[in-house]
C-alpha cells in the first residue's frame with residue numbers, strides 16, 4: 001500500500017528557505033556586474049540632504065538638484081539659514097520641491113539644535129546602534145536614510161535597504177514574505193558580516209536593477225538562479 005507523504009504543507013505565499021548563502025550570493029553577484037562607479041563620499045549632512053532629494057525621483061534628477069543646491073548656497077549651513085522658497089527654487093529640477101524644501105530646512109535645523117553644528121562625524125565614534133538611534137530622532141529619517149548616511153558617508157557597516165535590495169532579498173529567501181522594509185534592516189544587519197555589508201548593498205542593488213527586476217526578472221541570465229527559491233515562480237517548468 002502506498003505510503004502518503006507526510007511533508008508539511010507550506011503556507012501559500014511563504015518563502016522557501018534560501019539555498020544560496022549570503023556570502024555565496026555576494027561572491028557570485030560581485031563577479032557578475034561591473035563595479036559601480038566610485039562616487040566621492042559626501043559629508044554626512046550633505047548625504048542627509050541628498051537622500052531627501054533622492055526620494056521618488058531618478059538619480060539624474062536628484063544629482064542635478066543637489067548640484068544646484070550646492071551652487072546656489074555653497075554649504076549646508078547656508079541652506080539651513082535660507083528661506084524655504086529659495087531652497088525650493090534651487091531644487092526645482094529634482095521634483096517634489098515643495099515638499100522637499102521644507103523637509104531639508106527642518107532636518108538641518110534640527111541637527112543644529114541637537115548638535116550645535118552640522119558636523120556629524122562624531123557618529124563614527126559611536127556603536128552602530130547608537131549612531132542609528134541618533135539619526136532616527138531626526139524628522140523624516142527612517143532606517144534607510146540612517147543606513148545610507150552611516151554606510152556611504154561614514155563607512156560604518158549599516159544596512160540601507162532600498163526597494164531593489166528588499167525585493168531581491170525576499171526572492172532569495174534572505175527575509176520572509178511578511179517582513180517589512182523597515183524590519184529588514186535589522187534582520188539583514190544581523191546576518192551579513194560587517195565587512196561585507198557594503199558589497200552586499202552594491203551587488204544586490206545592481207542585481208535588482210539589471211536582472212531581478214520587479215516585473216519580469218531575467219531568471220535565465222541570473223547567476224544565483226540555481227540557489228533561488230523563487231525562480232520557479234517566474235520560469236516555466238520546461239525552462240528550468
Ligand code: SF4
Pocket residue numbers: 168171172211212213217218219222223224225226228229230231234
Ligand atoms: S532566479 Fe530570478 S527571481 Fe531569483 S534572484 Fe535570480 S532573477 Fe531574481
